[in-house]
Amino acid sequence: MKRLKLSIVLLSALALIFVSCNEGNKKQNSKSVAAGDTETEVKKHHGQASVSDDVSDANALQVAKSLDDFSTLVVAIETAGVEDAVVNTGPLTIFAPVNAAFDKLPEGTVATLLEPESKGTLAFILTNHVAPANYPIKQLKKEAKKGRKLYMASGKYLVVENKDGEIYVGGTKILQSVKVSNGWVHVVADVLVPAE
Amino acid sequence: MKQILKTTITILSVAIIMAGCNPAPSGSKSKNSSKGALSGTQAEKAFVAPGEHDEYYGFLSGGFSGQLAVYGLPSGRLFRVIPVFSQDPEKGYGYSEETKPMLMTSHGFVPWGDSHHPDISQTNGELDGRWVFINENNTPRIARVSLTTFETEEIIEIPNSAGNHSSAFITENSEYVVAGTRFGVPIPQKDIPISDYKGNFKGSLTFVKIDPESGHMNIAFQVRMPGFNFDLAHPGRDKSHGWMFFSSYNTEEANSLLEVNASQNDKDFIAAINWKKIEEYIAQGKGHEERAEYAHNTWDDATHTATTVMEDEVLIINPEDVPGAIFFMPTPKSPHGCDVDPTGEYIIGSGKLAATITVHSFTKMLKAIEDKAFDGESYGIPILKYDAVNYGSLEQPGLGPLHTEFDTRGNGYTTFFISSEVVKWNIKNLEVVDRKSTFYSVGHLMIPGGNSRKPFDKYLVAMNKITKDRYIPTGPEVCQSAQIYDISGDKMELILDFPTIGEPHYAAGCPTELLADKSVKIYKLADNKHPYAALSEADSRVERKGNEVHIYLTMIRSHFSPDNIEGVKVGDKVFFHVTNLEQDYDVPHGIAMIGANTSELLTMPGRTETFVWNPKKVGVWPFYCTDFCSALHQEMQGYVRVSPKGSNVPISYTLDEEVPGEEE
Numbered sequence: 001m002k003r004l005k006l007s008i009v010l011l012s013a014l015a016l017i018f019v020s021c022n023e024g025n026k027k028q029n030s031k032s033v034a035a036g037d038t039e040t041e042v043k044k045h046h047g048q049a050s051v052s053d054d055v056s057d058a059n060a061l062q063v064a065k066s067l068d069d070f071s072t073l074v075v076a077i078e079t080a081g082v083e084d085a086v087v088n089t090g091p092l093t094i095f096a097p098v099n100a101a102f103d104k105l106p107e108g109t110v111a112t113l114l115e116p117e118s119k120g121t122l123a124f125i126l127t128n129h130v131a132p133a134n135y136p137i138k139q140l141k142k143e144a145k146k147g148r149k150l151y152m153a154s155g156k157y158l159v160v161e162n163k164d165g166e167i168y169v170g171g172t173k174i175l176q177s178v179k180v181s182n183g184w185v186h187v188v189a190d191v192l193v194p195a196e
Numbered sequence: 197m198k199q200i201l202k203t204t205i206t207i208l209s210v211a212i213i214m215a216g217c218n219p220a221p222s223g224s225k226s227k228n229s230s231k232g233a234l235s236g237t238q239a240e241k242a243f244v245a246p247g248e249h250d251e252y253y254g255f256l257s258g259g260f261s262g263q264l265a266v267y268g269l270p271s272g273r274l275f276r277v278i279p280v281f282s283q284d285p286e287k288g289y290g291y292s293e294e295t296k297p298m299l300m301t302s303h304g305f306v307p308w309g310d311s312h313h314p315d316i317s318q319t320n321g322e323l324d325g326r327w328v329f330i331n332e333n334n335t336p337r338i339a340r341v342s343l344t345t346f347e348t349e350e351i352i353e354i355p356n357s358a359g360n361h362s363s364a365f366i367t368e369n370s371e372y373v374v375a376g377t378r379f380g381v382p383i384p385q386k387d388i389p390i391s392d393y394k395g396n397f398k399g400s401l402t403f404v405k406i407d408p409e410s411g412h413m414n415i416a417f418q419v420r421m422p423g424f425n426f427d428l429a430h431p432g433r434d435k436s437h438g439w440m441f442f443s444s445y446n447t448e449e450a451n452s453l454l455e456v457n458a459s460q461n462d463k464d465f466i467a468a469i470n471w472k473k474i475e476e477y478i479a480q481g482k483g484h485e486e487r488a489e490y491a492h493n494t495w496d497d498a499t500h501t502a503t504t505v506m507e508d509e510v511l512i513i514n515p516e517d518v519p520g521a522i523f524f525m526p527t528p529k530s531p532h533g534c535d536v537d538p539t540g541e542y543i544i545g546s547g548k549l550a551a552t553i554t555v556h557s558f559t560k561m562l563k564a565i566e567d568k569a570f571d572g573e574s575y576g577i578p579i580l581k582y583d584a585v586n587y588g589s590l591e592q593p594g595l596g597p598l599h600t601e602f603d604t605r606g607n608g609y610t611t612f613f614i615s616s617e618v619v620k621w622n623i624k625n626l627e628v629v630d631r632k633s634t635f636y637s638v639g640h641l642m643i644p645g646g647n648s649r650k651p652f653d654k655y656l657v658a659m660n661k662i663t664k665d666r667y668i669p670t671g672p673e674v675c676q677s678a679q680i681y682d683i684s685g686d687k688m689e690l691i692l693d694f695p696t697i698g699e700p701h702y703a704a705g706c707p708t709e710l711l712a713d714k715s716v717k718i719y720k721l722a723d724n725k726h727p728y729a730a731l732s733e734a735d736s737r738v739e740r741k742g743n744e745v746h747i748y749l750t751m752i753r754s755h756f757s758p759d760n761i762e763g764v765k766v767g768d769k770v771f772f773h774v775t776n777l778e779q780d781y782d783v784p785h786g787i788a789m790i791g792a793n794t795s796e797l798l799t800m801p802g803r804t805e806t807f808v809w810n811p812k813k814v815g816v817w818p819f820y821c822t823d824f825c826s827a828l829h830q831e832m833q834g835y836v837r838v839s840p841k842g843s844n845v846p847i848s849y850t851l852d853e854e855v856p857g858e859e860e
Contacts, residue, residue: 053781056780
C-alpha cells in the first residue's frame with residue numbers, strides 16, 4: 001500500500017512537471033512560432049493524454065469529454081493538470097461528479113478553484129475522486145458488505161454503503177456506471193470534498 | 197526498501213525535470229534543410245529527437261538468431277525483434293501451443309533457423325508494404341511476415357534443397373518469391389558416395405507462388421539445375437520483368453575444400469530464367485510431379501493458431517522441358533551479388549574473387565538469345581557468349597565486391613568485403629564517383645526500395661561482418677555493426693554507426709508512412725475464434741477431461757480470473773488458455789507458472805494463447821503477470837493447489853471467493 005501511495009505521488013508529480021515544463025517551453029519557443037515548429041515541440045513533451053487511436057476502447061477522460069454533463073469536471077481536470085494521470089494505464093475507478101454537483105458547492109468555490117494559485121488544492125480534490133483499482137458495481141457491493149473503505153488517490157478513505165441495492169460512496173449515490181478502457185467511471189451527484 | 201523507492205523517485209523526478217525542461221537542441225528543427233558549416237554535422241543528420249519518428253523502417257535479418265529486426269532509420273534505434281525461424285521465450289513464440297506448429301518441418305520440430313534475406317512485397321515494381329518475406333538457410337524455408345501485425349504468418353519448407361541461400365527475392369508484382377539452393381544434393385536423397393557429386397548432385401531453383409489477396413505461398417514449380425551452388429538472385433524489373441537472375445559458384449562441382457576447388461574456373465554463371473515462358477510450358481502440360489515431403493505452416497488470425505500441413509508433391513521442370521527459357525551468362529569468379537538496376541537493363545555481377553564488377557545488359561542478352569550467340573552448353577543449358585551479353589566492367593573498383601544497390605540517379609553502390617568499403621559508381625559510364633570506408637568488412641547494403649523500380653535514395657545502410665574495436669568490449673563475442681550513410685549528395689557521408697542483433701545478412705526498408713498508419717493496435721475480442729477463448733470474466737472456468745485440466749483464464753488490469761484453482765493433481769496435464777480481455781493499445785499481459793517447462797506467454801489485447809504445465813509436486817503453486825501492465829501489476833497473481841495423484845479434491849475455481857459468472 002505504501003508503494004501505491006508513492007506511485008500516485010509520483011504520477012501526480014509527473015503530471016505537474018510535464019505541465020509546468022510545457023508552459024516553460026511554450027514561452028521559450030514563442031519566438032520561433034514563425035518557424036512553425038511549436039506544434040512539434042508541444043507534441044514532443046505531452047503526456048499520454050494526447051495519445052488517441054481509432055480502435056482502442058475509450059479511456060476515462062475520453063468518455064468524460066464526450067459527454068456534456070461532465071464539462072465542468074473536464075475543465076477542472078485540465079486546469080489541475082492531471083489529465084495524464086486519468087488516462088494512465090491504471091486501473092482506476094473514477095467517481096465523476098456531473099456539472100450540477102459543482103453548482104451545489106458554495107457560491108464562488110468553483111471559480112476560486114480554477115484560479116492558478118488553487119491548482120494544488122484542485123488537484124487534491126480531484127484525486128479524492130479516483131480509486132487506484134478496478135471497482136465495478138459488483139465489487140463495490142462486496143466492499144459495502146465487508147465494511148471495507150475505499151482507498152482514494154488523495155490518500156483519504158471513503159465509506160461504501162449499500163442502501164436497498166443502491167450504492168453510496170462518501171455519502172453520495174452512484175447514478176450510473178460506465179466501463180472504460182482503464183477502469184470504471186461511476187457518475188455521482190456530489191463533489192467528494194475531502195474533510196480538510 | 198521504502199528508502200530506495202523514495203530515492204528512485206527523487207532521482208527520476210530530477211531526471212525528468214531536467215529532460216523535460218531542457219529546450220530541444222536547435223538543430224533538431226532544421227535537420228533536413230541545414231547545409232551550414234555548423235549545422236551540417238553528421239550526428240545531426242542521424243538525430244531523431246525524443247518523441248519524433250524515424251523516416252524509414254529498416255528490416256534487418258537476424259542471421260544466426262533466426263529472427264528479423266525492425267530498426268528506425270536514420271536513428272538506428274531497435275524497435276522490435278520479430279521471431280521467425282527461432283523460438284523466442286520473450287514472446288512465447290515457438291513455445292505456446294498455438295505457435296509451435298510454425299516451426300514444424302519434414303525433420304520434425306526445429307527450434308532454430310538462420311534467417312538471411314528479407315524482401316518487401318511489391319506492386320507494379322514498387323514497394324506495397326503488405327508483407328516481408330525472408331528465407332531460412334539451414335532447413336530450407338521461406339517465411340511471410342505481416343506488416344500490419346509484425347508477426348510471422350506463414351512458413352513453407354523448400355524440398356529438394358539444402359542451404360536455401362538464393363532467396364527470398366520477390367518479383368515486381370509479388371507473383372513469386374524464389375528459393376535457390378546453395379548445396380547440390382542427391383534428388384531424391386539417397387545413400388551414395390559423396391565423391392559421386394559431379395553430375396549426380398542437383399540444384400533446385402524453386403518458384404513459390406504468392407496469392408495476391410492473402411499472401412499465402414505455394415510451390416508452383418522447381419527447376420532442376422546442375423549441382424552448382426546458387427548464391428543470390430534478383431528479379432528482372434520493368435523491361436526485364438518476367439526473368440529471374442540467379443548467381444552461382446562452384447560450377448566446378450567440387451565436393452570438398454571448396455575454398456580452393458570452387459575457385460578454379462575463370463567464370464561461373466548467372467542463370468537467367470524466363471519464368472513467364474516456363475508458365476506457358478506448364479500450361480501446355482510440361483514438367484512432372486514428383487514425391488517430395490515438406491511442411492507448410494499457416495497462422496490463422498481468427499483462431500490465433502498455426503497449423504501444419506505436410507505436402508507431398510512438387511512440380512519439377514527439367515531444362516530440356518522448357519527450351520528457350522533458361523540460359524547461363526558467364527560471370528567472373530564466383531559471383532555473389534546478382535543485382536538488377538531500377539530500369540531493369542543492367543544486371544550487375546559481383547564476383548567475390550574478381551578484380552572487376554561485371555555489368556551485363558538485358559537488351560544485349562535478348563539479342564544474344566535471338567542470335568543464338570552461344571558458347572557451348574552446360575548440362576543442356578545454352579551458355580551465352582560473354583561479349584554478347586556484357587555491357588562492360590568497372591575495373592579495379594576495390595577488393596571482394598559483394599552486393600550492389602541503386603539510387604535514382606544512375607549510380608550503383610557496391611560493398612567490398614576485403615577492402616571494407618562502399619563504392620559509389622556510375623553504371624553507364626562505369627566510373628567510380630566516391631568511396632567510403634566501412635568498419636569493418638561489409639557484407640550487404642540496403643537502400644530502402646533497393647529491390648524495386650523506385651529506390652528511396654536518401655540513406656544507405658551497410659551491414660558489417662567484423663566489429664572489433666568499434667564499441668565498448670563485451671568479451672570475445674561482440675555485436676555486429678551497421679553503418680548509415682547519407683547518400684543524398686554527391687559524396688556519401690557516414691552519419692551513424694549502430695549495433696545489430698545476430699548477424700544482419702541483408703535488409704529491406706521502406707518509408708515510415710507506408711506502414712505506420714495500418715499497424716494493428718489490438719485484436720478485437722469480437723473476432724476472437726480461438727476454441728479455448730474465454731471472452732469475458734463470466735466465461736472463465738476450469739474443466740477436467742480425464743487427466744487433462746483446461747483452465748480458461750482471463751486477464752485484465754489487474755487480475756486473473758479465476759485466481760484460486762484447486763483440484764489439480766500430480767500427473768495432470770494442465771492447459772492454461774489465457775485470454776487478454778483488454779481492448780486498449782499497448783496493454784499486453786504476461787503469465788508465468790512456477791515449474792512450467794516452457795516460456796512465459798506475452799499476450800496482446802484480445803488474443804488467446806496456451807501453455808502447458810505438468811505439475812510434478814504436491815503443494816500450492818503461484819502464477820503471475822510478467823508484463824508491468826498497470827499500477828497494480830505486482831498484485832496480478834494467482835494460485836493452483838496441486839494434490840497427490842488419486843486425491844479426491846474436486847476441481848474448483850474462484851475469484852475473490854466467488855465462482856466467476858455465477859450470480860450471488
